Amino acid sequence: MRFPIRHRGVLALLWSSAVAGCNTVTPVAYSEVASAHYLAPNTSDSSGRVPYRYASSVDWRSYDKVMLDPVVIYRGRDHQFGDMSEQDKVKLAAYMRSRFLESLSTRFAVVGQRQPNTLRVRLTLTGAVTNTPVLGTMSRFDLAGAVYNGVQTARDGEGLLTGSVLYVVEVLDAPSGRLLSAFVSKQYPSPYDVKASVGALAAAEAGIDKGADALVAQLR
Template structure:
């Protein structure tokens, strides 16, 4: 039995960041094509992702899930995107950081598995940019054992400031056995150019990934509860 934390019901990937945080939610976001079907998504409210879908039956079904299958994460970029010019090693650091964050946060509550099993949530995620996107097939995260995640997500990425300051992401949560969509979200964050405590030019993007992972895990395990702000 999973230990739950009491909260307000609402399942989203959205951000409600503290005022002092070096990142904040963007005002808008464009879809990339990663999710394929966006027809059921609605505009997010305060504290939610910018675009979201939630299965209305999830609060009644959430306790039937005790495992997660996290698919490899890819990067979808426009041909003229700044991110397209980032080195392969830097792109790899980005997908690995997001994947590591998801494994770390979801692994607190669920068994992380590699194959579909009864009671498994399949998590599909991509780092995205809008319009004419194509998946960068040479940049896909790999499965990391939970024991290695903590050290992996603390690695410092190096590189230029071309992508720092903004990150867009899309996520879809599916029943791994039936293929039924449970939730989907599209969101974007922007940096606030804070220099306090910055050790890498990718810090604001990595903070966004960590925050998304924390909120997604919290809301899934708590049947839709909005996550409290991290201190």
């Protein structure tokens, strides 16, 4: 049976919706990060953005300075980069450090050495998913894609054929080295962020933007 041309795009996207999970990954408690044995399932997070967390009792207002380590690209066996090129990993790591530094500087004075009342932030890039070329953007305008993305928007979920970024944040008291907070995060743009669907790394970079702002909000 042959369908009219006007319906073929819709049918293709319906099929894509059924297999959209192939473009998504579920973060794990990465076994080779320094805080791995502290991390526990985060039962208070229903979104899946922060599935593992460690938190101690901290008055974040007592800190007014921050040190940001260079971003580490995770090399453990349980990494979630798929077949991403080393060049793209390096590009994402550089973007992550720049964007987190920008956000942290709105709350803290950025310093280069340990001082009293200073936080040390370590970021580990553990995985990423690239956008699906062309179809990711087309799905924002096709009827079937609009329905799927509308449902995902209501759920704060991922858009159809959209990329994401996965990473670990570790926050320490800089003078003592004591771990104050750690978490695994998965971030991705809104399903209707068309700009974030154009370009292989655009969604991962948009996820980094969201993650950087979320961290600063947590530390206020």
